[in-house]
Amino acid sequence: MLILKLLLRNAFRHKLRSFLTILGITIAILAFGLLRTVLTAWYSGIDASSASRLVTRNAISLAHPMPLSYKEKIRMIDGVKAVTPGWWFGGIYKDRKNFFPNFAYEPATFLEMCPEFLLTPVEKMAFIKDRKGCVVGRKTAARFGWKVGDTVTLDGTIFTGKWDFTIRGIYKGRDKNTDETQFFFQYDYLNEKMKKTVKPRADQVGFFFISVKDPDKATDVAIAVDKLFKNSYAETLTESEKLFALHFISMMEAIIVAIQIVSYIIIIIIMAVMANTMAMTTRERIGEYAVMKTMGFGGRHIATIIFGESFVISALGCILGIALTFPAASIFSRTVGSTFPEFIIQPKTIYLDIAAALIIAFISALFPTWQAINIRIADGLRRIQ
């Protein structure tokens, strides 16, 4: 009991130093937690993707289209349940910084393929019936204050001009990690406008979205699709939705790796700061530890006191850091808006925070403890004078 009291009081003996060290750990844990959350947010889209869906694109690149006529051919393939043409529309709402993903699909097929986008039957019908209708995720709707019935104008980037849409539904995500920021509208609306304005782009498709009957056979279906268009003028590359998403992310791999490295560097830096604090306090108290050893206290006791002090300081910083991560994350996600489909602090991030704090405490106490235990008592006592 007295040992516990002693280590607690030791932890706050040097108020300013303890405060600064705790503050440092708090900030480090906060920064570490936020960076980790950015990383998990990046990958969350992948985890949300379905195993029973495939994406077919032009084998050359995403920027190269395919003919609409492929659709019927794909549908005939054994194991295919449904297929919809799709375009990454790339429309902008008023300003570039208002980014959200927007796509053109065949509404009925698409909604059937994606049960994770929850709409009421009334909304579904309204969307399917209205050629200029669109459906938007709850987060994006909230961001711009849109309601069902509102007219929204997007500036086309890939498909130039002003495009008017009427919101026919606002979807909710079925799962926690369902992306609630997307915006989609009818492929026909886009295609018909192309027929009138840019003839060569009519009846073209950016990608096909395919659902399969048996997820276990998804790979076979993908192979069959690509085989079908082998040696045609637009060869295809079909992969699972997950791989497709990973492909997208791998373009940002350098950034992701950098974030990862920075997150660990922060921990290493604060470890050095903490180790310095522990080395200083132990050096100051080496005489006291010598006195205790004189009385018969052993290495176990001394280690308990020094490690305990280190853990108390580190734990406080960790708790404060974690507590601050939540408001900081919500401010952060509001600022970056819909860059990430979800920005949620995962339990795994908290565990990593705790692990980092434990490692900081442990490593920092290691050397001072070793020193305090191994110094000859007589030498320790001489330090007092």
Add this chain to the structure above:
Amino acid sequence: MMNDPIVEIRNIKKSYQRGSYVIPVLQDINLDIKNGEFMALMGPSGSGKSTLLNLIAGIDKADSGTIRIEDTEITTMSETELALWRASHVGFIFQFYNLIPVLTAYENVELPLHVTSLPRRAWRTHVEMALRIVNLTHRADHYPNQLSGGEQQRVAIARALVTDPTILVADEPTGDLDRTSAEEILDLLERLNAESKMTIIMVTHDPRAAGKAHIISHLDKGILYNADTQAAP
């Protein structure tokens, strides 16, 4: 009883290595201290007084020779055995009191009991008794920095007594105190020796302090001159 040597030192040698130099500090020390004795150890600075005291107290190791305390040979003990032995047999008093600043007087006195086999329920009476002996019961809740030097040293004496040690060793216990406080401390040690038959070995520079002791030994350049054999040069 009174005439049995409680401390028996035979042919103790101790030197320190400083770089390639070997500095002999103690050369062939022989000394008997009787049970209930109050001995003062004097000598010039650097003569090896603290070194000898540390050897007797079991916090340092001699190069050769034997030290027996109450029929226990401590020179052959391992570090762990020594620590355990110190916990129940030796009480220390230092020049600079060396109290733990974040513990109250009461807690400082209680501290050594953590490494003894005394059952926890007996701790309170022991601590209170020790504080009563040094007459500081009323300052039990004070922290060291709220006490005067003399009071701190009295707390340190209570801390040394609380485990009921076989010997009390004090390294210049009055070295940092003004005359009145020093007088108080010396009276206290004298009383402990007289009333409780506590064996005390005290290193001091101060002839007045040494005057309170029954026997004065002198160390000079690592050689011990026992009071009864000869006077210091």
